Amino acid sequence: MKRKCIIAFLSISSLLTWSCTNLDEEVLDESLTGSGQAKVVSGALAPAYGLLPQTFRHTRYYGLQLIASDEAILPARGGDQWYDGGKFIEVHTHKITPGNGLVGESWDYLTTNISRTVSAIGILEPLAESDIQAQQGLYEMIALRAYLNMVMLDSWGLVFKKEHVDATSEILRSADAVAYLESEFLFVVDKINNDKGPGRLTRNAVLGFLAKLHLNAAVYRDPYAKPTFSKEDMDKVITYTNAIIDSGKHSLSPEYFELFNDDNHDNTELIFALDQRGILKNDHSRWAYWSMSGSLFPRPEYPSADGTDGPAITPDFYQTWVDAYNGVDPADADPRFYKKNVVVPDNLQDLSGYTPQNDGDRFICIPAEDFEIDRGILRGTPWGPRKDSDGNFYTCDGGYRIYAVGERREADMQYYVNHSQEIDFSSNNGYASGFRVSKYQFSHSSSNGNNYSDVDLVMLRYAEIYLMRAEAKLRNGDAGAALADVNHLRTSRNARTPIPAPLTSIDLEKLYRERGFELYWEMARRTDMIRFGHYEDSWTEKTDTDIRHRLFPIPQSAIDGASNTEGYLVQNDGY
Numbered sequence: 001m002k003r004k005c006i007i008a009f010l011s012i013s014s015l016l017t018w019s020c021t022n023l024d025e026e027v028l029d030e031s032l033t034g035s036g037q038a039k040v041v042s043g044a045l046a047p048a049y050g051l052l053p054q055t056f057r058h059t060r061y062y063g064l065q066l067i068a069s070d071e072a073i074l075p076a077r078g079g080d081q082w083y084d085g086g087k088f089i090e091v092h093t094h095k096i097t098p099g100n101g102l103v104g105e106s107w108d109y110l111t112t113n114i115s116r117t118v119s120a121i122g123i124l125e126p127l128a129e130s131d132i133q134a135q136q137g138l139y140e141m142i143a144l145r146a147y148l149n150m151v152m153l154d155s156w157g158l159v160f161k162k163e164h165v166d167a168t169s170e171i172l173r174s175a176d177a178v179a180y181l182e183s184e185f186l187f188v189v190d191k192i193n194n195d196k197g198p199g200r201l202t203r204n205a206v207l208g209f210l211a212k213l214h215l216n217a218a219v220y221r222d223p224y225a226k227p228t229f230s231k232e233d234m235d236k237v238i239t240y241t242n243a244i245i246d247s248g249k250h251s252l253s254p255e256y257f258e259l260f261n262d263d264n265h266d267n268t269e270l271i272f273a274l275d276q277r278g279i280l281k282n283d284h285s286r287w288a289y290w291s292m293s294g295s296l297f298p299r300p301e302y303p304s305a306d307g308t309d310g311p312a313i314t315p316d317f318y319q320t321w322v323d324a325y326n327g328v329d330p331a332d333a334d335p336r337f338y339k340k341n342v343v344v345p346d347n348l349q350d351l352s353g354y355t356p357q358n359d360g361d362r363f364i365c366i367p368a369e370d371f372e373i374d375r376g377i378l379r380g381t382p383w384g385p386r387k388d389s390d391g392n393f394y395t396c397d398g399g400y401r402i403y404a405v406g407e408r409r410e411a412d413m414q415y416y417v418n419h420s421q422e423i424d425f426s427s428n429n430g431y432a433s434g435f436r437v438s439k440y441q442f443s444h445s446s447s448n449g450n451n452y453s454d455v456d457l458v459m460l461r462y463a464e465i466y467l468m469r470a471e472a473k474l475r476n477g478d479a480g481a482a483l484a485d486v487n488h489l490r491t492s493r494n495a496r497t498p499i500p501a502p503l504t505s506i507d508l509e510k511l512y513r514e515r516g517f518e519l520y521w522e523m524a525r526r527t528d529m530i531r532f533g534h535y536e537d538s539w540t541e542k543t544d545t546d547i548r549h550r551l552f553p554i555p556q557s558a559i560d561g562a563s564n565t566e567g568y569l570v571q572n573d574g575y
Contacts, residue, residue: 041137044123048116048144049200052274053457055109058286058310061151062523064106064552066311067091069525070539071516072437074311075429078410082310089425094544098556098575107156107555110148114160117145122165139192143201146184147209153177154216154527157223157551157572171569175221178213185210194249198456199265199275204244208271208460211240211468219531224547224573227531229475237472241465244271250462252488255495256336257375259461260440262454269463273456285453287521288440292373293382293417294431295408298442300368300385300393300400305442305450309409312423312434313377316539317520320513321377330377334500335493336517338376342383342402351381356406356413363403365396369444378436381405381416407432425541437521463489463518471511482506486514508532548574 056062066072068091076083083089087102096103120141127134149159159177160169172180185206194203213220214236218227244250253259253269264270265277292298292307299305321330321337331338348362364383373384385393386403394401406413410431423434446452470485483506490500503510512532516525529535536545553575562569 040127041124041131041133044120045137045140045200048113048120048141049275051109051113051116053276055106055113055148056274056457056459056523057109058290059102059105060109061106061155062287063088063290063311064091064102064155065523065526066521067102068094068552069529070314070534070537070542071317071520071525072311073314073423073434073540075423075425075433077309077429077431077433079429081431088311089541093542094546094549096549096553096575098553098559098571100553100555103552104555104557107558110152111160111558114145114148114152114162115165117141117148118162119165121145121163135191136193139188140196140201142184143188143192143206143209146181147201149177149184150181150209150213153181153220155552156554157220168565178217178220181213182210185213194247198270198273199277201272204247204249205272205460207240207244208465208468211237211244211465211472212460214240215468215471216527216531219527219550223530223550226533231476234472234476237468238476241469241472244462244465245469250465252462252466252492253495254493256493257339257439257441258495259458260375260455262441262444264458265454265456269461270456270458271462271465272460273458275456277454277456285440285443285446285450285455287457288438288442288453288455289450291436292438293405293419293436295405295417296373296382297385297387297393298373299444300366300371301444302446302448303387303391303393304448305446308450309431312419312436313520314434314540315421315423317516318377318421318435320516324513324517333498334517335496335498336376336500338378339374339496341372341374344383348404351404351416354404355415356386356403359403363394363396363401365399366402367399371400371402373438373442375438375441378438379419379421381418423540439521458522464524467511467515467518470506471515474506474508474511479506482511486511489518490514546574548572 054060067074067088073092074082074088076089085101087100090096090100091102121138124134124138124141128138153159158171158173159180161172161180162169189203189206189210192201192203192206196202197205214233217233218229249268250271251268253267258264259267259269265273265275289298289305289307290310291312294307294309296307297303297305298307321334325333342364344364348364354362373382382405383402384405385400386406387393405417407415407417417432419432419435420428421435422428440455443453443455445454466485466489470482473485474482483503486506487502491502493500512528512534515528519525526535529537530550535550536547551572554569554571559569559571
């Protein structure tokens with residue numbers, strides 16, 4: 001993407017003072033096109049929307065949320081891969097320093113993204129008086145500024161109130177921050193469009209953000225206390241989620257994994273997502289490839305697409321599935337856990353006595369367009385294309401040979417990849433350790449499936465609306481209505497068997513578990529753990545119980561960058 005916008009190094013300075021020489025940036029997609037005044041409007045919106053996929057990149061905010069929770073762990077595989085100065089280990093153990101790179105990059109991109117919304121607002125405000133497109137664009141940018149600030153509040157306990165590019169931000173915390181965000185969302189909720197989603201903000205997205213704000217308001221007002229959820233907040237959650245449901249604009253996808261496919265932009269379950277089509281196709285598919293084996297080639301058409309042996313789920317999170325289904329394999333009980341796409345004939349399933357060195361005739365022949373790796377939580381040995389000594393995939397009559405995947409990174413194809421449940425920072429930190437998550441589809445339309453994708457990165461979807469309403473009803477004492485919402489969601493995933501059985505009862509622990517099953521690896525778990533009182537629990541390689549670590553440290557570089565303004569940016573407690 002061509003960007004002419006001059007931005008200072010990504011730091012707190014971007015929120016003290018920030019300006020652009022020119023916001024004329026290439027348009028994002030079909031909905032941001034035009035000439036004349038329309039071009040000015042799209043040029044103002046594009047820098048703010050355009051940075052979002054990078055802000056939520058796997059090694060920035062997305063990874064920060066996953067690794068800090070019990071749903072993901074990333075050891076230094078093989079001793080050094082993904083060590084990266086220890087930043088992932090620090091985040092997972094909650095022993096984070098203010099110089100942590102994962103925390104620092106997340107902060108830097110978020111603050112810069114907020115600054116881009118402020119700049120866009122400055123351009124659009126004078127135009128909005130006489131131009132409806134500018135007016136609608138203005139409401140989107142106010143909403144996006146509030147949403148990104150809510151992300152800051154969730155992770156660092158503060159928001160930046162900044163109205164103009166030449167002004168210094170006012171830092172708000174606790175109740176003041178919640179009140180400010182509520183006022184921003186309420187200002188636009190009845191004015192903003194409701195037909196430009198999911199790649200742009202809409203009325204239903206704002207309603208969803210209001211619901212999420214009030215669901216977590218007790219935590220946001222006092223992040224270190226045991227939260228007390230007021231009836232007033234829960235009533236607001238119910239009001240806002242009711243409005244989305246009653247709008248009739250969204251429906252639950254019968255096939256769970258279609259929500260994360262290349263063509264998910266038109267899936268009516270999506271409420272807000274990061275649109276990567278068109279000019280933004282040069283962003284990334286890192287949410288798809290981060291967890292996958294580095295020996296797996298997911299697309300026969302593209303030899304450069306592979307995995308990277310990143311994070312796996314923790315044994316503890318896996319066990320929540322096992323416990324929920326009373327010994328029944330979760331793959332046989334819940335379609336959200338796993339979808340089998342590679343059907344291996346019975347005569348090829350037993351790999352005993354074979355290695356990737358002597359199994360040349362033990363393959364499945366599949367046309368490229370028909371091949372799809374398994375999805376969900378992956379255990380054992382995956383199947384995929386295999387390369388010859390020249391780096392070309394083996395072919396067969398009418399397609400590609402699909403083999404049991406050999407470990408090419410640490411064993412030179414001496415044995416098969418075998419993902420095991422055990423994973424930790426010492427004895428179980430090999431390349432294959434840990435069950436993997438294949439939630440997002442590898443792109444079918446990209447010459448490099450790792451870096452280019454058409455998929456929309458999901459930020460808010462209809463299922464979460466039902467789960468938020470269920471939680472609010474449950475906290476208000478209406479367990480029957482909460483159970484109905486949860487079961488409506490569970491039984492809607494009915495495109496294939498198994499269809500999740502309705503629950504017979506509901507309590508907070510079951511609802512917490514259900515949120516984990518529905519929203520795993522979607523940046524919800526850390527926030528859920530804090531709200532449900534589980535963030536100080538122990539799990540694999542994490543024993544820290546300091547409640548002050550519910551918030552991340554403010555990067556030292558940000559504090560140093562604001563040092564000319566005494567007392568402006570104060571480090572969070574516990575760091």
